[in-house]
Each structure stands twice: as structure tokens, then as C-alpha cells.
Amino acid sequence: MNVRMATVDDLIAIQHCNLTNLPENYQMKYYLYHAMSWPQISFVAEDHKGRIVGYVLAKMDDAEGDEAEPPHGHITSLSVMRNYRRLGLAEKLMRQSVDAMKSVFGAEFVSLHVRVSNVAARHLYERTLKFEVLDTEVKYYADGEDALWMKFYLADAARERDQIKMAEKRKEKEKESAKGSKK
Numbered sequence: 001m002n003v004r005m006a007t008v009d010d011l012i013a014i015q016h017c018n019l020t021n022l023p024e025n026y027q028m029k030y031y032l033y034h035a036m037s038w039p040q041i042s043f044v045a046e047d048h049k050g051r052i053v054g055y056v057l058a059k060m061d062d063a064e065g066d067e068a069e070p071p072h073g074h075i076t077s078l079s080v081m082r083n084y085r086r087l088g089l090a091e092k093l094m095r096q097s098v099d100a101m102k103s104v105f106g107a108e109f110v111s112l113h114v115r116v117s118n119v120a121a122r123h124l125y126e127r128t129l130k131f132e133v134l135d136t137e138v139k140y141y142a143d144g145e146d147a148l149w150m151k152f153y154l155a156d157a158a159r160e161r162d163q164i165k166m167a168e169k170r171k172e173k174e175k176e177s178a179k180g181s182k183k
Contacts, residue, residue, distance in 0.1 A: 013052035054080035
């Protein structure tokens with residue numbers, strides 16, 4: 001098995017892998033947007049015949065304005081064909097992408113969403129790759145399923161900022177709850 005940077009020539013095979021394995025599907029222009037904007041951070045896995053059997057599609061988020069965050073990446077989609085699962089390809093793809101986000105763009109963290117019901121993916125993200133669950137986004141997916149919003153921190157400063165933000169949100173909720181119970 002070979003893991004390498006994805007190219008525009010791989011997009012049809014990436015889309016095929018996505019359509020075969022995942023309920024969230026994208027138009028070709030979305031794959032092209034990723035490939036042209038951030039070519040250094042999306043990767044494919046090839047079998048011994050050079051066929052694409054897995055991919056990770058990633059992007060850099062560039063929030064602006066008052067809510068601007070430090071440079072950070074986002075995993076848009078990860079998929080490995082069924083016959084090639086449990087070989088460590090998803091982990092390899094993820095590590096390549098995360099490493100590239102940090103080395104090329106100076107990412108301080110990487111975020112992703114995962115279906116609450118996707119036990120295998122959650123195991124990979126939480127246990128193997130050490131992503132942290134930050135929140136549940138209710139009805140995130142088109143079919144109404146909830147998503148876990150997860151982050152992997154590449155810099156301690158990013159984790160500290162998030163901890164402060166989360167503490168502030170908890171205090172606000174406690175205040176609102178206290179106001180509601182006094183009525």
C-alpha cells in the first residue's frame with residue numbers, strides 16, 4: 001500500500017470511493033476546490049495495482065473578523081474501501097494530512113465532524129489519534145443524525161484558548177439557568 005498526496009487526476013477515484021462508502025456525497029467541483037486550494041493536505045491510498053482505495057480530503061479554515069482563530073485545518077472527508085479496512089490506512093491518511101497542515105500552513109489544531117453512530121471512526125479519532133470531543137451538533141447531517149465536533153490540538157495555546165471559551169460558555173449557561181429558575 002502506498003499513501004501519497006492527492007492530485008486532480010485522482011478526483012474521479014476519490015469521488016467513487018466516497019459514493020461507495022459514505023452517505024455524505026459531494027459534487028465534483030467541491031473536490032476540485034479542495035485540490036486547487038490546498039493541494040498539500042489531501043492524500044490517497046493506493047493498492048499494489050495503483051488503484052485508489054482510500055482518501056482523506058482536507059482544507060484549511062480561514063475565519064476572519066472578530067472571531068478569527070489561529071490557522072487550523074479541517075478534515076472534510078475520510079474513506080477507505082471495505083476490502084482495505086483494518087490495515088491502518090485511515091490512520092496513515094489522517095496522520096499525513098495532519099502533519100502537512102502543521103508543517104505547510106502552521107495549523108494549531110485540526111477539527112472534524114463524525115456521526116455519533118460511526119463507532120469505528122470514533123474509535124480511530126478518539127482512541128488512536130487522540131482527538132477530543134468538544135460538542136455535539138444536533139441534526140448536523142442531512143438525514144438528521146447528530147455529529148460530534150472534535151479537535152486535535154497541535155499547539156498548547158490553541159487548547160488553552162478553547163478551554164477558556166468553553167468555561168465562559170458554561171458560566172453563561174449557568175447564569176441563564178439561574179435566571180430561568182428564579183421566574
